[in-house]
Structures are given as C-alpha cells and as structure tokens.
Amino acid sequence: MAWAGRFKSKDKQALADAIDFYGPDVHRLIKRILAGCGSAEDAEECVSDVFLAAWNHIGRYDPARASFRTWIFLLAKYKALDLRRKLQPELGRTVDETALNMQSGSNTEQEILQREAAAEMLRHIGQLSEPDRSLFLRRYYLYESLDELAAAFGFSKKAVESRLYRCRTMLKQALHRTGEDGRGELGSC
Structure with a gap:
C-alpha cells in the first residue's frame, strides 16, 4: 500500500516508517531554510511538526497534484518558513508592510488566492x-x-x-x- 493509503488508514507503523524514510531529507531541507536562526532542537521539533501535520491532514493530500514525497517536502518548506518567521519576526519586513498586514481584513482571501x-x-x-x-x-x-x-x-x-x-x-x-x-x-x- 502506498504511503498516503497507509496514513489514511491510520497505520501507526506508516508514520514511523515515513519518518525513517523521509526524515533525514526533511531535516536537511528544514536546516537549510532555518540557516542562521533557531537551534537544533527547533529543527527537530519542526521535523516532528511536519510528520504530525501529514498524519493529521492526509485528507488534503491530492495525488493528482503531487507525489507524496513532494507533498511532504512542501509541508516541510512551509513549516520551516513559518518557524523562521516566528524566530525572526521582523526579517524581511518593513514598518509599512507590518502596518498594512495589521489593517488588512482580507487575510483569508489572500491565503486562498x-x-x-x-x-x-x-x-x-x-x-x-x-x-x-x-x-x-x-x-x-x-x-x-x-x-x-x-x-x-x-x-x-x-x-x-x-x-x-x-x-x-x-x-x-x-x-x-x-x-x-x-x-x-x-x-x-
């Protein structure tokens, strides 16, 4: 059975197997994105968050759009970018951008787009x-x-x-x- 099928059937061994199989590559990607900020523990926690998100949100996975591997790596990318923003909230932001984001009521619309x-x-x-x-x-x-x-x-x-x-x-x-x-x-x- 494929990874997605095993996750959907809540096969707990599948989660452990996926962490063993994809974990090292996911960890490398997260370390690249977090380069210069956060600790080793932050990276490890982010890896755990990626696999937990995959487990909890497997219903969102669409094999027509991407392979399971690509989906896991996209989850990792976005989790790591979110963590990087959390660890360095002002990185890459100007005062005007921060104010604009605070005033904007269309965050949901922007997220969907x-x-x-x-x-x-x-x-x-x-x-x-x-x-x-x-x-x-x-x-x-x-x-x-x-x-x-x-x-x-x-x-x-x-x-x-x-x-x-x-x-x-x-x-x-x-x-x-x-x-x-x-x-x-x-x-x-």
Whole structure:
C-alpha cells in the first residue's frame, strides 16, 4: 500500500516508517531554510511538526497534484518558513508592510488566492520534462545549491543556471497564458 493509503488508514507503523524514510531529507531541507536562526532542537521539533501535520491532514493530500514525497517536502518548506518567521519576526519586513498586514481584513482571501496560485504553479512544474522538473524542484523547493545540482546531474554550473532560467521563463509565460485563457501548457526548458 502506498504511503498516503497507509496514513489514511491510520497505520501507526506508516508514520514511523515515513519518518525513517523521509526524515533525514526533511531535516536537511528544514536546516537549510532555518540557516542562521533557531537551534537544533527547533529543527527537530519542526521535523516532528511536519510528520504530525501529514498524519493529521492526509485528507488534503491530492495525488493528482503531487507525489507524496513532494507533498511532504512542501509541508516541510512551509513549516520551516513559518518557524523562521516566528524566530525572526521582523526579517524581511518593513514598518509599512507590518502596518498594512495589521489593517488588512482580507487575510483569508489572500491565503486562498496564494493556495490557488501555488497549486497552479505545481501543475505547471509537473508539466516540465525531466531533468528540468527535478532541477527546478530541487533548486527552488529543496534549496539545493547550483554546485550540488551540477554534481548530481552531471552538468556544468553554467548549464544548470541556463536550464533554470529557461524553466523560470517558461513558467512565467505559462502562468501568463493561464491568466488570459485558462490554459497554459509547457514542454521542455
């Protein structure tokens, strides 16, 4: 049975197995995002929060949108970013942005729009051909360095940069087309 099925059937061993299987990679991702803030205990607690969220919210997982692995890594990314904001609340914020957020009553609407945009982005990323899809996800979702990607894929660093640039350009164009006509297909970068 697949991970999602085991989680949905509340197989407690599945949770332990998933932590063993995905835990080290999730921990690395969280440490990258938290780099320079928080403690080792904060990172460990965040890893636990990721798997607890996956367990409690497995009903939200949609295999048509992403693999279980990608879903876990997205949960990890957002949990780590939330923790980073909590540990450094003023990081990247100006006084005007803080005031605007306090005055805004449309946080729910913004959250829904952000989720829809993220789902649309994932749909377009899923249409990229390999190895471009993997390069893109590993760079922008797992925060791997250009050097790591070049070594993993056997490309030069410049080739990785070029492929990622083409992917970003194609995604922008596809998202723009989607906004115009509701479609937007991708090929290879």
